[in-house]
Amino acid sequence: MEQRDGSPPRLLDCVRDRLRLLHRSPRTERSYVDRVRLVSEAVAGFLTHLAVEENVPASTQNQALNALGRMLCARGSSATPLAPKDPGSEAP
Numbered sequence: 001m002e003q004r005d006g007s008p009p010r011l012l013d014c015v016r017d018r019l020r021l022l023h024r025s026p027r028t029e030r031s032y033v034d035r036v037r038l039v040s041e042a043v044a045g046f047l048t049h050l051a052v053e054e055n056v057p058a059s060t061q062n063q064a065l066n067a068l069g070r071m072l073c074a075r076g077s078s079a080t081p082l083a084p085k086d087p088g089s090e091a092p
Helices: 011-021 026-052 058-075
Strands: none
Touching: 011 026, 026 058
């Protein structure tokens, strides 16, 4: 899944696409997007802490952030926390 300009998909776009594929309501979509934004802020805060307090190089922070984004987007194609693992399991 790439954007029109050929760049990799953004995390929130992956979340929205997956929820729409699962036919979730717009209200559910907003709720999940808000949760992802909160987690993103927490991750950004943690990476900032690593840079300021722990003196971790910027390249390591960027690598960690990109890996998280790729992992979360890639999970949308198979097992994902946004969808039940089997038809009998509870919806998120």
